[in-house]
Amino acid sequence: MNKPIGLFDSGIGGLTVLKEILQDLEGENYVYFGDTARVPYGGKSKETITRFSIQNTQFLQSLDVKLCVVACHTAAALSLKELQEKFSMPLIGVIEPAARKAAEVTKKGHIGVIGTKATISSGAFEAALKSIDSNLKVFSTACPLFVPLVEEGWLEGDVVDEVARKYLEPLLSFGIDTLILGCTHYPLLSDAISRVFGDRVRLVNPAQETALEVRALLARLNIESKAAKGDTRFYVSDEPEHFRQMGERFFGRAIGSVVKISPDSFASSATEKAVAK
Numbered sequence: 001m002n003k004p005i006g007l008f009d010s011g012i013g014g015l016t017v018l019k020e021i022l023q024d025l026e027g028e029n030y031v032y033f034g035d036t037a038r039v040p041y042g043g044k045s046k047e048t049i050t051r052f053s054i055q056n057t058q059f060l061q062s063l064d065v066k067l068c069v070v071a072c073h074t075a076a077a078l079s080l081k082e083l084q085e086k087f088s089m090p091l092i093g094v095i096e097p098a099a100r101k102a103a104e105v106t107k108k109g110h111i112g113v114i115g116t117k118a119t120i121s122s123g124a125f126e127a128a129l130k131s132i133d134s135n136l137k138v139f140s141t142a143c144p145l146f147v148p149l150v151e152e153g154w155l156e157g158d159v160v161d162e163v164a165r166k167y168l169e170p171l172l173s174f175g176i177d178t179l180i181l182g183c184t185h186y187p188l189l190s191d192a193i194s195r196v197f198g199d200r201v202r203l204v205n206p207a208q209e210t211a212l213e214v215r216a217l218l219a220r221l222n223i224e225s226k227a228a229k230g231d232t233r234f235y236v237s238d239e240p241e242h243f244r245q246m247g248e249r250f251f252g253r254a255i256g257s258v259v260k261i262s263p264d265s266f267a268s269s270a271t272e273k274a275v276a277k
């Protein structure tokens, strides 16, 4: 089936998720929407994040995607359930695949979770982990400075190490042996994060686990593309050129043309009526 897979994120971070999916599934077509006009989502309320997420999904639906990946951890944590109730297409997020992997690899049952303020205060990772095994102990902490550091390209150096130590050392005292990198940007800080923990803690990258989940879901629904190579289209809500330049660092590949659209004008279109209950 040659319909595209849709992904959305609050901005460029979701490109780390697309990168992993693409590596595994080159034959698929993709549509990526980055809500660059309204980024960041990480400090916003559930109500706002859910409204944005519904509009973003409506936009992807209008492009006839066969599956929608909520690549933004904050959007997935706060609104995946609402999206799944509202839309009939298959929708997956980044939380459950990461939780399954963490529960599988932890030896002591002590799991750390880091993410944006909204993700951590939603308790979504904790709920997903506990639903797998109620005996797991989950220790979560928000790391709000990580996103701007990554966007500035500060992935290494004293400042990054100091910020990482400040956020993460308390988790060490809880004896975690597994840490979920619960934000699109954090895999880019894997080296700095690993320096805090040494080899005592295994890092789980939700993007990699989500890629496996996408593959499995396509097979289960029998909607895989049979093509050898697909294409990827990029849409943003602001600053296409900025997205293109910064995005290549997250994506690890060249980004061709980027089209600007307006998701909130979208909300008043016919699509909204189609999904309204």
Ligand code: DGL
Residues within 6 Å of the ligand: 009, 010, 011, 013, 014, 039, 040, 041, 042, 043, 071, 072, 073, 074, 075, 116, 119, 147, 182, 183, 184, 185
């Ligand atoms: N994409 C967001 C996430 O994964 C990080 C950036 C933001 O706060 O919007 O949580």
